[in-house]
Amino acid sequence: MSSEVGPTQEPSPAVPGSRSWTVWLRRLIQRELPMEHLLPDREPAYVGSWVYVFGVVAIASLILVIASGVVLAFFGPQWWHVSPQGHFFNSLHFWSVQMFFIFMVLHLWGQYFAQGWRDGRAATWMVGVVVFLISVVTAFTGYLSQQNFDSQWIAINAKDGVNATGAGAFFNVLNFGQMYGLHIVLFPLLVTGLVTWHVVLVRMRGVVKPPEEERR
Amino acid sequence: MRRRGIDRQRYYRGVPTAPYDLIKEITVALAVMLVVVLALSAFLSSPDEPPVTIQSWAHNAPLDFLQTAGAELQGTTVSSDYGPPYNADPTRADGDLRVGLGAAVQTLGPLAPQAWAGVHQPVNAAQADVIQPLELAAVGRPALAAALRRYQLASRAQRGRWVAAYDAALQHARVHGPLVLVGRGHYGPLNVMLQGLLADARSGALDALLTQSGHFYETNYTKPLLFLGDGAYLAGLAAQQKLAGSQWGMTNETGRYPGQAWLWLYTFWYQIPPFNSASNADLMVVLLMGVLSTLLVLVPFIPGLRDLPRWLGLHRLVWREHYRFLREARPGDRP
Numbered sequence: 001m002s003s004e005v006g007p008t009q010e011p012s013p014a015v016p017g018s019r020s021w022t023v024w025l026r027r028l029i030q031r032e033l034p035m036e037h038l039l040p041d042r043e044p045a046y047v048g049s050w051v052y053v054f055g056v057v058a059i060a061s062l063i064l065v066i067a068s069g070v071v072l073a074f075f076g077p078q079w080w081h082v083s084p085q086g087h088f089f090n091s092l093h094f095w096s097v098q099m100f101f102i103f104m105v106l107h108l109w110g111q112y113f114a115q116g117w118r119d120g121r122a123a124t125w126m127v128g129v130v131v132f133l134i135s136v137v138t139a140f141t142g143y144l145s146q147q148n149f150d151s152q153w154i155a156i157n158a159k160d161g162v163n164a165t166g167a168g169a170f171f172n173v174l175n176f177g178q179m180y181g182l183h184i185v186l187f188p189l190l191v192t193g194l195v196t197w198h199v200v201l202v203r204m205r206g207v208v209k210p211p212e213e214e215r216r
Numbered sequence: 217m218r219r220r221g222i223d224r225q226r227y228y229r230g231v232p233t234a235p236y237d238l239i240k241e242i243t244v245a246l247a248v249m250l251v252v253v254l255a256l257s258a259f260l261s262s263p264d265e266p267p268v269t270i271q272s273w274a275h276n277a278p279l280d281f282l283q284t285a286g287a288e289l290q291g292t293t294v295s296s297d298y299g300p301p302y303n304a305d306p307t308r309a310d311g312d313l314r315v316g317l318g319a320a321v322q323t324l325g326p327l328a329p330q331a332w333a334g335v336h337q338p339v340n341a342a343q344a345d346v347i348q349p350l351e352l353a354a355v356g357r358p359a360l361a362a363a364l365r366r367y368q369l370a371s372r373a374q375r376g377r378w379v380a381a382y383d384a385a386l387q388h389a390r391v392h393g394p395l396v397l398v399g400r401g402h403y404g405p406l407n408v409m410l411q412g413l414l415a416d417a418r419s420g421a422l423d424a425l426l427t428q429s430g431h432f433y434e435t436n437y438t439k440p441l442l443f444l445g446d447g448a449y450l451a452g453l454a455a456q457q458k459l460a461g462s463q464w465g466m467t468n469e470t471g472r473y474p475g476q477a478w479l480w481l482y483t484f485w486y487q488i489p490p491f492n493s494a495s496n497a498d499l500m501v502v503l504l505m506g507v508l509s510t511l512l513v514l515v516p517f518i519p520g521l522r523d524l525p526r527w528l529g530l531h532r533l534v535w536r537e538h539y540r541f542l543r544e545a546r547p548g549d550r551p
Contacts, residue, residue, distance in 0.1 A: 037224070039238055039239070040236055040238060041235065041236060041237065042233045042234065042235055042236055043233060043234065043236035044228060044231045044232070044233055044234075045231070045232040045233060045234045045538065045541070046231075046535050046537070046538035047234070047236065048234060048537055048538075049534050049535055049536075049537065049538070051534045053241075053245070056241055056242055056245045057245045057248075057249060059242065059245070060242060060245035060246040060248075060249045061249050061253075063246060064246075064249055064250060064253055080264075081264060087261065087262070087264065088257055088258075088261075090262050090264070091256070091257035091258075091260070091261050091262035092253055092254070092257045093262075094257075094262040094263075094473075095252075095253045095256040095257055095260075095262070096249075096253050098474055099249060099252065099253060101477070101478050105478065110534060112515070112525055113525045113528070113530040113531055113533070113534060114525070114531050114534045114535070115522065115525050115526060115531065117515065117516035117522070118516075119227065121516075122516035122517065125515065125516055126513050126514070126516070129509075129512050129513045129515075130513065133509055133513075136476075136478055136479070139476060139478070140476070143466075143476060146264070147267065148263075148264050148265055148266060148267050148470075149265035149266060149267050149268060149453070149457075149470060150263065150265060150459075150469060150470050151267075152267050152268060152441060152444065152450065153450065153454045153459050154466055155437075155441055156441055156442075156444070156445040156450070157461060157465060157466065158466070160320065160322075160498045161498040161501065161502050163300070163301055163320070163330055163498075164322040164329070164330050164496070164498040164499040164502060165329050165330070165499065165502050165503075166300075166329030166330050166332055166333035167333075168300070168301040168330070168333065168336070169300070169301045169333035169334065169336040170336065172301070172336075172337055172436075172438060174337075174436070174437055174438040174441045174442065175337075175435070175436045175437070175438060176435050176436070176437055177435025177436060178435075178436075180435070205224075206224055206227065206228065209227070209228075209231065210531060210534075210535040210538055210539070211526060211531055212539075212542070
């Protein structure tokens with residue numbers, strides 16, 4: 001009889017102190033982010049405020065930004081200049097970005113005034129602010145990738161600010177190929193990765209209580 | 217169970233809860249935003265002002281084109297003496313490395329990151345924008361080839377005198393549509409050379425010549441964009457669209473569309489002293505924004521900044537329903 005572990009065999013129980021990386025990761029996830037925290041069906045009653053909607057709407061806008069951006073990237077950077085359908089998808093991308101920033105900034109201010117970093121949530125705030133800052137750079141590379149008058153003028157103006165810091169040595173705003181590549185690959189990965197991290201932190205630690213609740 | 221400083225069971229003990237459907241909320245938000253974005257796209261579209269080409273520049277502002285081309289030869293444009301990352305002019309060196317590295321190098325006290333980074337996209341504006349395109353364009357055009365050869369064989373001082381004389385002659389030139397009629401002067405072969413360059417620009421050939429790099433494919437527009445930026449035509453169009461730095465620049469957009477409004481604070485500094493007149497404004501503004509961004513990230517750890525919202529009391533607006541409940545509830549109602 002073979003000693004190989006078949007798919008129908010009962011999995012071995014986790015051994016305490018196991019050196020398995022897989023077991024370690026599974027335990028970490030179960031401990032830090034159980035499913036009832038990741039996908040809750042009850043929340044504190046004070047979460048009923050409209051301020052909590054801003055973050056969700058920002059994420060919804062980000063999904064639309066990425067979806068419309070994928071279509072634009074698929075057909076290439078020239079497509080939206082010569083095709084009505086392409087221009088429409090560019091409009092979807094443009095307005096999704098505007099909505100994303102509007103609701104992200106509202107969420108940011110809402111969390112500032114709610115002091116969302118209290119009670120061990122500093123990392124959640126910090127990652128959120130970094131999402132905002134990286135998003136600004138992502139949008140900037142998008143404006144540089146438009147291949148129109150706006151992108152020409154932004155590139156010529158922005159080069160002095162970028163060059164003054166020395167970053168112009170490796171981040172050339174006049175190089176369309178570099179800006180386009182960064183805009184459709186690296187920065188979207190950074191933004192979505194950081195947003196995921198931000199959401200995981202929120203789900204792990206829960207929403208912060210109103211200040212007076214702290215003193216109860 | 218304690219989790220990274222937050223014991224959720226203990227933290228939320230006694231806090232009233234309510235049903236909550238996360239997936240439903242994100243689905244509804246996505247649907248609503250899709251409708252909003254579809255409506256905005258359908259009714260308002262999006263901006264797409266066609267790019268300026270060398271051809272359109274030469275056609276609409278031929279005098280500016282000739283003056284810029286002459287200035288590139290003279291080495292008096294922004295890009296010809298910019299400094300890193302495009303070029304360095306060792307003839308300017310006078311013991312101070314930062315001064316010797318170009319007119320556009322910005323410093324702040326001992327900080328000179330632009331100079332430290334060095335030249336990484338070498339640009340010789342006179343060669344890239346005028347001489348090399350003319351060398352390609354002169355094939356099969358004897359008069360143009362002879363003029364270019366005469367210019368290249370002349371001494372540096374002679375070339376400078378010709379360019380200066382040509383620039384003076386352009387001050388009195390007559391413009392008829394896309395043509396520039398230049399009066400007599402001691403400008404040697406300059407008129408033949410630069411009128412040849414203008415003719416190629418008008419035909420659209422110069423757009424291709426400026427991006428040719430020996431490769432079939434090209435996505436780097438550093439040289440033609442610097443050339444366009446050296447002229448006054450592009451800046452004039454930008455000012456008409458309210459895109460100049462003194463007009464809040466990048467927060468605006470062509471047409472009547474919203475721009476990068478999230479850059480308002482960055483752009484704000486350029487509108488006020490000392491930034492609006494400083495030669496190192498870019499470096500100062502970028503450093504200032506770096507400090508402010510770091511402060512925003514570190515708000516949870518900065519006394520005063522982290523306490524300000526509590527003092528302002530705006531959290532009572534965020535949780536107004538919650539506080540109303542607390543006010544109206546009798547003490548025994550609370551768990």
